[in-house]
Amino acid sequence: MEIPLSLPLDHDGFVxxxxxxxxxxxxxxxGPANEEAERQPSPPAYYCPLCGQPAGPDSWWTQEQIDYARGAIAPTAARAVEEELRDAFKRTRSKHLKVEFKGTVDTPEVPPPLTEPDDMVIVSSPxxxxxxxxxxxNTSGxxxxxxCGQAFAI
Ligand SMILES: [Zn+2]
Ligand SMILES: [Zn+2]
Incomplete structure (x- = not known):
């Protein structure tokens, strides 16, 4: 199943x-911030600007993004469950026993899209x-x- 998921960017293109x-x-x-960035290979891990610890590129979801992804998946998942139930009921039909599947699985609503405020300040490492x-x-470095995880002051 394919889930359309888009993360909002702020006006400077940050997520x-x-x-x-x-x-x-x-x-x-x-995505690449400029032409120089385009020429660089994607690093296997990124370092947290605040604590300096590395983690893989897919390890940085915020709680809101995870909740949104779960919410966005829910209606598709509910439909898939319902289809499977209908199939299962079809298969159990016989001369002696007639089972009908009535009712529907509650289909949850897709959550409203996330928004991204223009907060925080841009810093770049030397x-x-x-x-x-x-x-x-409110942080000072x-x-x-x-x-690369190298510490720097601004
Ligand atoms: Zn950190
Ligand atoms: Zn560096």
Whole structure:
């Protein structure tokens, strides 16, 4: 089954992320931020700008994004369950026993799309400046490079 999932970007093209280690949120740029970034290979892991711990590219979902994904999947999943039930009832039909499937499985509503506020401030590391991140404005660093984990102050 295919689930349409799109994550909202803020006006600078950043998407919200959550560190699986320190549970703090930051943002990274969605797709290459510039021409130099386009020429770089995708790193096997990214480093949290706030705590410096690495994790794979798919490990950075925020709780809101996970909840939204679950909600978006629910109607499709419910339909699939209903179809399977109907098939199962068809198969049990015989001369002596007639079973009918009545009623429907409740189909949950698709949640409203997420929105992305234009919060946080852009910082870029001296070592990999083509990969800027956004960090909460109330933090003071030092921050860590998203690409290599190197600490830097701003
Ligand atoms: Zn972290
Ligand atoms: Zn770096």
């Amino acid at each position: 919200r992320r959550e560190c699986p280690h320190c549970i703090n949120q930051f943002k990274w740029h969605h 070592c990999h400046s083509y990969e800027p991140v956004k960090v909460p404005g 030092p921050y860590h490079c998203l690409v």
